[in-house]
Amino acid sequence: MIVSNAVFQWFNNYFQPFALYHKNLKEDGCFIFSTLGEQTFRELGQALSFLGLESPKEALINAGELGQILKTCGFAKWTVEEQLLKDYHASARELLVGIKKIGAQSHCFSARGFCLKGGDIFKLAVFLNSRYREGKGVYITYQVLYGFAQKSRQTN
Template sequence: MNALLGLDKNKVRRSFSAASDSYDGLAELQRRVALRLLDKTDFSCNVETIVDVGCGTGFFTRHALKRFQCKQMLAMDIALPMLDMARQNIVRSELNCFCADAENLPLASSSVDKIMSNLALQWCLDLDSVFAGFRRVLKEDGKLLFSTFGPATLQELKTAWATVDRYSHVNDFYSLKQIERILRLSGFRPIMAESVMEKSFYPSVMALMNELKGIGAHNVTKGRNKNPTTRSQLQQMIAAYPVDEKQRVTASYEIIYIAAEKV
């Protein structure tokens, strides 16, 4: 779990701020998951206020505005440069952007109809606090819809690095069962909870690493090696990374989809 190893939130903010210009050109998986997440909900299409937590450059926000009729869409992200990109990408009178941390939402209690989030909550230290905050700001019978990464994500990269040293090289993620349990304890009723494995293919390990860097998905655990990776260590990891018959490397992503409502 993220809460066990801990995340460096300042590094999370810096990583995504630095990736704001390159993100849209590389985040194919994030876009694919965003559209599938929207397809998995039958929530009411006419509401007052929706919040997109961790909106990034606004792809999910823009498509949610097309799908749902609302008087106000609040797009929130921890990285101000990402919000600037979202403002440029979405020209809608309903949109209001603000910079904040999902673990400390600066919103009034019982003020929001729907909270949505696409592949962002894995960067939170404490899901208990996150879901408690979501429940606080949601109105009675408010809805929650989100996707996040599960623990099988980047398992190939994690295994390859394990041949080099014992440091944490890949972020840790909550499991589906852990998320369901925390939701129930936080006062939510899961309506839909699903784990799906996605695979992406790359011509080399460095292509994968460059994509992760380009979307801001750095290793931000406090258990990471604080010293620079040496060329020898990198070569050892690459040699240990499996390739398929087409000489491609595979990266697995466990995507967890959740729809829930406040009880």
């Protein structure tokens, strides 16, 4: 059995590790994982777009793409389920600090030299505070994809 939690969203290529896991699993071996899907941080992308700023964040994967990769890697059985979760913060500032604390600021903002300036950060915070606030606070979405795949027995 191979188990992985919240790792693959940091990879540029899912195929390479999935193929290696398939190769290393014994017959009937299982690969169980979670990763973040393409709807993760969608509010941030919408806010940047509204402000005329483009987020360079590489697109995260969707459930259909994950299934296709598992199939291409040779897994006989697989399933991918998804869950949308809202992460609440007292303010947009705290939300952005939270993104930085998990290390996702480079994934969201620093690729290809993209960097927000002070005025842009202020505009972003004002937009997030006004548009994505509910009773519990300002929220950001995480789309979690849960995958299960099994290597088949070899038949002659």
